[in-house]
Amino acid sequence: APALVRARSRSAFTWRMTNAYGPGSPFYVQGPGSPTDFCKKVEEMSGGRLKIQHFAAGELIPALEGFDAVAKGMVEMNAANAYFWAGKVPAAQYFTTVPFGMNTQGMNAWLYHGDGLKLWHELYAPLGLIAFPMGNTGVQMTGWFRKPINSVADLNGLKMRIPGLAGKVYASLGVAVRLLPGGEIFPALERGVIDAAEFVGPFQDRRLGLHRAAKFYYTTGWHEPTNVTELLINKKAWDSLPKDLQAIVQAAAQACNNESLAWCEAVNADALADLVANHGVRAAPLPPDVVARLKEVTADTLEAGAKADPATRKVHDAFMAFRKKHESWAAVSEKTFLFL
Amino acid sequence: MSVVLKSLERAVLALGWIARACVLVLVLLVACNVLLRYVFSWSPVGLQELEWHLISPIALLGMAYAVHHRADVRVDFLHERMSRRAQALVDLLGAMLTLGVGALIAWLSWPYVMQSYAMGEGSPDPGGLPYRYGLKAFLVLGFAALALQGLLDAVRTVMRLAQERAPA
Amino acid sequence: MSLNEWLAIGMIAGFLALMMIGVPVAIALAVSGFAAGYMGFGSMLFALLPARLYGVVTNYTMMAIPLFVFMGVMLEKSRVAEDMLDTIGRAMGGLNGGMGIAIILVGVLMGASTGIVGATVVTVAMLTLPTLLRRGYAPTVACGTICASGTLGQIIPPSLVLILLSEIVGESVGTLFAAAFLPGLMLATVYVIYLLLLGWRRPHLAPALPAEERERIDRRTLGRDLLRTVVPPLLLVVAVLGSIVGGIAAPTEAASMGALGSVLIALWARRLNATLLRETLHGTLTITAMVFFILLCAQPFALAFRGLGGEAMVHSLFEAVPGGEMGALLFLMALLFVLGFFLEWIEISYIALPMFLPVFQAYGTDMVWLATLVAMNLQMSFLTPPFGWALFFLKGVAPPGVTTRHIYLGALPFVGLQIVALGLLFAFPQVATWLPKAIGW
Numbered sequence: 001a002p003a004l005v006r007a008r009s010r011s012a013f014t015w016r017m018t019n020a021y022g023p024g025s026p027f028y029v030q031g032p033g034s035p036t037d038f039c040k041k042v043e044e045m046s047g048g049r050l051k052i053q054h055f056a057a058g059e060l061i062p063a064l065e066g067f068d069a070v071a072k073g074m075v076e077m078n079a080a081n082a083y084f085w086a087g088k089v090p091a092a093q094y095f096t097t098v099p100f101g102m103n104t105q106g107m108n109a110w111l112y113h114g115d116g117l118k119l120w121h122e123l124y125a126p127l128g129l130i131a132f133p134m135g136n137t138g139v140q141m142t143g144w145f146r147k148p149i150n151s152v153a154d155l156n157g158l159k160m161r162i163p164g165l166a167g168k169v170y171a172s173l174g175v176a177v178r179l180l181p182g183g184e185i186f187p188a189l190e191r192g193v194i195d196a197a198e199f200v201g202p203f204q205d206r207r208l209g210l211h212r213a214a215k216f217y218y219t220t221g222w223h224e225p226t227n228v229t230e231l232l233i234n235k236k237a238w239d240s241l242p243k244d245l246q247a248i249v250q251a252a253a254q255a256c257n258n259e260s261l262a263w264c265e266a267v268n269a270d271a272l273a274d275l276v277a278n279h280g281v282r283a284a285p286l287p288p289d290v291v292a293r294l295k296e297v298t299a300d301t302l303e304a305g306a307k308a309d310p311a312t313r314k315v316h317d318a319f320m321a322f323r324k325k326h327e328s329w330a331a332v333s334e335k336t337f338l339f340l
Numbered sequence: 341m342s343v344v345l346k347s348l349e350r351a352v353l354a355l356g357w358i359a360r361a362c363v364l365v366l367v368l369l370v371a372c373n374v375l376l377r378y379v380f381s382w383s384p385v386g387l388q389e390l391e392w393h394l395i396s397p398i399a400l401l402g403m404a405y406a407v408h409h410r411a412d413v414r415v416d417f418l419h420e421r422m423s424r425r426a427q428a429l430v431d432l433l434g435a436m437l438t439l440g441v442g443a444l445i446a447w448l449s450w451p452y453v454m455q456s457y458a459m460g461e462g463s464p465d466p467g468g469l470p471y472r473y474g475l476k477a478f479l480v481l482g483f484a485a486l487a488l489q490g491l492l493d494a495v496r497t498v499m500r501l502a503q504e505r506a507p508a
Numbered sequence: 509m510s511l512n513e514w515l516a517i518g519m520i521a522g523f524l525a526l527m528m529i530g531v532p533v534a535i536a537l538a539v540s541g542f543a544a545g546y547m548g549f550g551s552m553l554f555a556l557l558p559a560r561l562y563g564v565v566t567n568y569t570m571m572a573i574p575l576f577v578f579m580g581v582m583l584e585k586s587r588v589a590e591d592m593l594d595t596i597g598r599a600m601g602g603l604n605g606g607m608g609i610a611i612i613l614v615g616v617l618m619g620a621s622t623g624i625v626g627a628t629v630v631t632v633a634m635l636t637l638p639t640l641l642r643r644g645y646a647p648t649v650a651c652g653t654i655c656a657s658g659t660l661g662q663i664i665p666p667s668l669v670l671i672l673l674s675e676i677v678g679e680s681v682g683t684l685f686a687a688a689f690l691p692g693l694m695l696a697t698v699y700v701i702y703l704l705l706l707g708w709r710r711p712h713l714a715p716a717l718p719a720e721e722r723e724r725i726d727r728r729t730l731g732r733d734l735l736r737t738v739v740p741p742l743l744l745v746v747a748v749l750g751s752i753v754g755g756i757a758a759p760t761e762a763a764s765m766g767a768l769g770s771v772l773i774a775l776w777a778r779r780l781n782a783t784l785l786r787e788t789l790h791g792t793l794t795i796t797a798m799v800f801f802i803l804l805c806a807q808p809f810a811l812a813f814r815g816l817g818g819e820a821m822v823h824s825l826f827e828a829v830p831g832g833e834m835g836a837l838l839f840l841m842a843l844l845f846v847l848g849f850f851l852e853w854i855e856i857s858y859i860a861l862p863m864f865l866p867v868f869q870a871y872g873t874d875m876v877w878l879a880t881l882v883a884m885n886l887q888m889s890f891l892t893p894p895f896g897w898a899l900f901f902l903k904g905v906a907p908p909g910v911t912t913r914h915i916y917l918g919a920l921p922f923v924g925l926q927i928v929a930l931g932l933l934f935a936f937p938q939v940a941t942w943l944p945k946a947i948g949w
């Protein structure tokens with residue numbers, strides 16, 4: 001990581017970006033379409049007029065402190081997922097993913113050409129923040145289970161590592177939800193302290209070694225049908241950028257949003273094939289009746305959240321309206337194509 | 341003078357009492373959470389969060405308490421060879437610096453706590469604990485108590501120095 | 509060199525000076541960090557400080573510290589530990605260095621149940637230091653053995669260092685746990701051999717029981733005492749380990765099984781009462797707070813080191829190294845060792861490793877082996893005077909007669925032993941790479 005350099009207020013800008021993920025993580029920190037790739041793209045596109053120094057989690061501040069630091073203008077940018085801020089701004093989670101919400105195509109359509117991005121900016125404006133999508137893992141996986149799930153009843157009493165909204169949905173079906181830091185997922189799953197764990201997708205999960213701890217890999221993550229990386233920017237700093245640099249930041253973020261997804265699609269395909277062929281992993285979707293039950297409970301959970309907070313209500317309704325429209329289009333386009 | 345000192349000291353010790361109670365709660369809570377999950381497959385998110393929420397009061401309120409009981413770490417191999425007066429002067433320096441560091445960090449932490457308060461910050465996990473600014477407030481409280489303990493030590497050391505100087 | 513680089517060096521010097529004259533270590537760290545940071549940077553840098561402090565006191569894994577300390581204090585205050593060690597001492601009979609060896613074994617067992625250096629060192633020290641001194645061990649040997657034993661937990665899985673390294677080098681946590689297992693046992697074996705040699709050549713430093721006391725030992729009574737005093741605390745460690753292996757508790761929360769178990773043992777020994785509980789809570793709080801006080805005050809120092817471009821200096825050093833892969837490896841080892849004099853291990857792993865990783869990736873170095881080497885090296889930095897976490901934590905719990913000098917001198921031979929073990933691991937990478945392959949992790 002580079003040395004911290006004082007921001008200079010000449011025509012050239014030196015900014016700092018913190019990241020919610022630790023040093024070395026592919027996709028989240030390094031590699032094609034990652035936040036460090038974004039910093040490099042911006043520097044090259046601007047001919048060095050906007051330099052962004054990147055700090056992985058723990059290098060400057062701990063993982064989840066980026067939001068406050070950017071809001072206060074202590075750093076100009078942060079890379080993370082908006083749902084990490086659900087404790088501060090409940091509606092923010094709609095800008096990462098919504099359980100049974102939209103896939104990546106739908107999400108991007110909503111963000112860029114529905115009202116998504118506009119609502120996101122509206123939500124953050126009072127906090128002195130602005131955000132853009134800067135990456136996407138694509139659809140994530142339901143997770144790793146030590147025993148097969150054949151019915152809704154199998155969920156009852158199951159101990160699972162799963163954070164956030166999805167955790168609440170599982171909990172109402174009798175799952176004992178365990179919060180665990182990333183490093184303890186493997187030992188806990190391996191020893192059976194937990195019976196199941198959700199992480200990301202084939203490539204990242206294999207990197208954590210989860211296939212050595214559990215063999216039943218439930219695919220197609222109903223709880224995270226897409227997952228947007230958030231580029232968070234201090235609004236004052238943003239406004240101080242000349243128009244051309246603003247355009248470069250936006251273009252680089254869009255490029256990364258595209259490239260990171262393409263990269264994930266490629267490496268996940270390889271990783272899943274390897275897991276199944278060489279590591280005895282059984283990959284399958286959850287049984288339809290389990291999915292149906294999860295879907296019901298999710299709708300209730302989302303509705304309850306929207307009831308509790310007017311800002312969430314507004315974003316929720318806009319998201320759902322767009323989803324309805326997009327679903328009928330997707331039904332005759334992508335969905336039909338995939339089953340040809 | 342000593343009445344004021346005594347009551348300030350009691351404040352530090354009272355915070356230490358809270359921290360001690362938190363230690364006991366932590367031991368029982370973590371053990372109960374493990375057993376409840378293992379035996380009854382029951383593990384509420386709020387109780388899990390409470391586990392690591394308790395580290396804050398223990399660590400932060402405990403600092404002043406540890407300094408009060410001289411349980412903090414000092415390297416002593418030059419110190420023990422110094423004259424009593426030089427030792428007292430080093431102790432005075434240490435106490436003044438403790439006061440300064442405590443006050444500075446408490447002051448730096450104040451806006452951090454207020455930022456959380458302004459957003460009404462709670463847990464990002466459904467079923468988690470609310471009032472996260474309360475948790476963050478231990479930063480201010482703990483370092484302010486540390487500053488207070490530094491002040492108490494400084495005053496006591498000055499009094500000791502003055503006594504030693506005064507003719508017997 | 510730039511002004512900021514001079515400031516970074518001045519900061520380190522200032523810290524060492526303040527620490528040496530006897531200002532509390534935590535305060536010396538904070539003051540030098542603040543002074544250099546404000547001079548070099550103004551106020552911007554330290555606006556980030558509260559976020560770092562909050563990160564320290566809300567770190568889930570750190571929860572193991574108060575829990576293990578509670579277990580240790582409870583066993584100490586209820587004098588269960590003392591009874592146990594005395595019995596072990598008697599059982600070791602005429603073997604010089606025997607109790608030291610027993611302490612290494614306790615360290616291996618404790619290490620297998622926790623991965624936090626503060627927790628193991630203070631627990632082992634509280635349990636064993638008073639008894640060792642009473643039994644005539646030289647304070648230096650006692651302190652060195654305890655520090656070495658207490659730091660074994662870093663390399664024997666589960667371990668916080670290994671978890672962080674797995675993230676950085678991109679290997680799975682399980683692979684690194686398996687890789688570090690044999691090197692950890694190797695290190696413990698090296699310690700045991702050293703203590704045997706020491707007991708043989710310098711018996712007065714690590715004496716066995718005096719002959720007349722040995723003569724009074726009746727085998728039957730000894731057997732009964734062993735059962736009565738050694739089995740319960742041993743069961744405790746087995747309970748902690750067992751709850752991890754048996755899938756009852758995750759590594760961090762397993763510490764609570766030990767804490768709860770220590771209460772039950774005190775109860776069983778009929779020594780549990782309100783006074784004991786009060787004293788245990790007092791001891792747990794002061795020791796836990798002592799550890800956190802240092803960790804928290806290290807934050808301004810670490811922040812300033814980064815802000816002043818400390819790691820850029822480190823980086824430019826690295827670019828000047830000749831000698832290909834071996835040269836780079838040796839330099840990395842030397843560098844980690846030196847950084848360990850004044851930085852804490854989390855900071856070292858974040859500064860040194862991500863920076864050098866691409867170099868080793870280009871050489872095709874085995875990442876599992878590299879991570880194990882690094883873990884061994886970091887563990888050595890816990891023991892290296894003048895700034896080793898294990899040494900400070902031991903000082904924090906040592907009885908008044910034990911000075912910093914005893915601790916520093918005592919640690920030195922064990923630093924030498926670690927260099928030997930590191931050399932072995934360097935020469936025979938299979939020690940680390942064989943087990944993960946053999947069990948398919």
Ligand code: NA
Binds near residue numbers: 662666
């Ligand atoms: Na360990």
Ligand code: NA
Binds near residue numbers: 890892
């Ligand atoms: Na060191």
